Amino acid sequence: MTTDTNTNKITEAKSVIYAEIDRISTELRDLSTDLHENPEVGMQEDHAHEILTNYLEKNGFTVTRHAFDMKTAFMAKYTNGSGIRVGFCSEYDALPSLGHACGHNLIAVTGIANAMAMKALLEKGIASGTVVLFGTPSEEPLNGKIYMAKKRAFQDHVDVCSMLHPNHGNMTYWSGTAIQDVKVEFIGKPSHAGGAPWQGVNALDAVCQAWVSIGLLRQQLLGTDRIHGIITDGGKAPNIIPDRTAAYLYVRATSTDRVEELMVKVENCFKAAALATGCTVEMKWRDAGMCKNVTQNSVMAETYTHYYNQFGRGKPIASRQEQEALQLGGSTDFGNVSVLVPSLHPFFSVPTDSFPHTHEFAKVVGTVEAHEDAIIASKSLAMVSAHMFLEKGFFEKANEEFENVLPKEKRIQE
Numbered sequence: 001m002t003t004d005t006n007t008n009k010i011t012e013a014k015s016v017i018y019a020e021i022d023r024i025s026t027e028l029r030d031l032s033t034d035l036h037e038n039p040e041v042g043m044q045e046d047h048a049h050e051i052l053t054n055y056l057e058k059n060g061f062t063v064t065r066h067a068f069d070m071k072t073a074f075m076a077k078y079t080n081g082s083g084i085r086v087g088f089c090s091e092y093d094a095l096p097s098l099g100h101a102c103g104h105n106l107i108a109v110t111g112i113a114n115a116m117a118m119k120a121l122l123e124k125g126i127a128s129g130t131v132v133l134f135g136t137p138s139e140e141p142l143n144g145k146i147y148m149a150k151k152r153a154f155q156d157h158v159d160v161c162s163m164l165h166p167n168h169g170n171m172t173y174w175s176g177t178a179i180q181d182v183k184v185e186f187i188g189k190p191s192h193a194g195g196a197p198w199q200g201v202n203a204l205d206a207v208c209q210a211w212v213s214i215g216l217l218r219q220q221l222l223g224t225d226r227i228h229g230i231i232t233d234g235g236k237a238p239n240i241i242p243d244r245t246a247a248y249l250y251v252r253a254t255s256t257d258r259v260e261e262l263m264v265k266v267e268n269c270f271k272a273a274a275l276a277t278g279c280t281v282e283m284k285w286r287d288a289g290m291c292k293n294v295t296q297n298s299v300m301a302e303t304y305t306h307y308y309n310q311f312g313r314g315k316p317i318a319s320r321q322e323q324e325a326l327q328l329g330g331s332t333d334f335g336n337v338s339v340l341v342p343s344l345h346p347f348f349s350v351p352t353d354s355f356p357h358t359h360e361f362a363k364v365v366g367t368v369e370a371h372e373d374a375i376i377a378s379k380s381l382a383m384v385s386a387h388m389f390l391e392k393g394f395f396e397k398a399n400e401e402f403e404n405v406l407p408k409e410k411r412i413q414e
Helices: 004-023 025-037 046-058 104-123 144-150 153-157 203-220 256-277 298-310 320-324 359-364 368-390 394-405
Strands: 062-065 074-080 085-090 129-135 160-162 165-167 178-187 226-233 244-253 280-285 347-349
Touching: 004 025, 004 104, 004 368, 025 046, 025 104, 025 368, 046 062, 046 074, 046 104, 046 129, 074 104, 074 153, 085 104, 085 153, 085 368, 104 129, 104 165, 104 368, 129 153, 144 153, 160 368, 160 394, 165 368, 178 203, 178 256, 203 226, 203 244, 203 256, 244 256, 256 280, 298 368, 298 394, 347 368, 368 394
Parallel strands: 085 129, 085 160, 165 347
Antiparallel strands: 062 074, 074 129, 178 244, 178 280, 226 244
């Protein structure tokens, strides 16, 4: 329970936060539209990096461009006094051929909205501490935050971290899936497919056998496991026994431990195909390391839900039990942040029934209506950080849960 003093401070903070986000809403809409109309893929977000860092610097943040040895990453910081350090993430990369079909134009500006709201609290002396906004490139290939975590971006600069993501519904307890990907290459021996096929070693046979083996493996997997991919090279001509084939696959599960179990099974499928056909095989798992599942902090989640539901926009956020009963197969590199500090990554609803990564979703996240949804979600998430700054024991309670759920041995960044 909050004391009367805490309640008064929270009420004052709420007024300041909502007013500040409303004040900059038009500016955020302009930034979002600019990003939406100029999509850039991961690690090539030069325009996004420029306009976002310019905005933050103009508004009084100390900005580190090209942060953590990444060309399009940044860190923007504002400090007033000692105290807790709250962090937010802005994503801004787009999908090849689909543009902002994951709504990262909105994610970018919700991060800025939260950072500006916290800066307003600090400037006015309502709170004391630090706010940090991380510009996190290349989420779609699921590696930007992993690289940043390896550079200790989050664990050295913030005590908590959060971000928002547009979706076709509201959720605070979605965990995503842990994911690792592999590129596999089979090498055989070429020969004339019509004249002397017996002289060849068919690499296409190998990749096809591996594909069939993985397909058969699926009946022995959990309903939450996912193994899927594409053949990237199936040979060069039908009259040549293919001497090289290649494939690219994702392995997903609800936990990193389960992904590691599946990796062994997948590797065995590849090795067996190579042995059966006489090919050699090379497997290369993602250099950045595994993308982890998201660990949502319930203290933060319930506070976000409290404020979001007050706006009465769309359906109220469902209970934790109802949310966790749903199976979602998506992944995010924010999972690698959530194992380092107490974290929250809600979905907020935009006006569509379509899933992200579709043309319809790309269209919707560029609308005024979706922007209005993003503003409401930003205000709600900002209030979670207000409680971090102002409510005695709030951070300690969130951190206690974090420590209990994720002991130190589970926080390692490979």
